[in-house]
Amino acid sequence: MTLRFLGIISNTPVNDSPTIWLDEATGDLVIQSYRADEETIRQAQEVGSIPGHSTDVPPHEVMIRLPAEMLKYIPRPDEGTAPTEDQ
Secondary structure, eight states: OOEEEEEEOTTOOTTOOOEEEEETTTOOEEEEOEEOOHHHHHHHHHHOSSTTOOOSOOTTOOOEEOOGGGGGGSOOGGGOSOOOTTO
16 A cells, blocks of 8 residues: 555644545545544434435444545546645
8 A cells, every 4th residue: 555645734733633645556545534523423324325324333434524625635536636735
């Protein structure tokens, strides 16, 4: 696995730093961000996803809240690669 740093939230304190990387081998995004609070999880469960699909968060998964500012770092297939922090 080769990770490429894509970006970090601006003006981030040392111990509070949503960050995003790209796994260049698979195209997966690796995201460090805020754990969704119980109210957010409850609302997501109420909204649901597709019929018949569980809304529970399995023990091997976590629901995160990604700050809107971080969206600029997500690669778009039609744009090639996402900008990095220094772009």
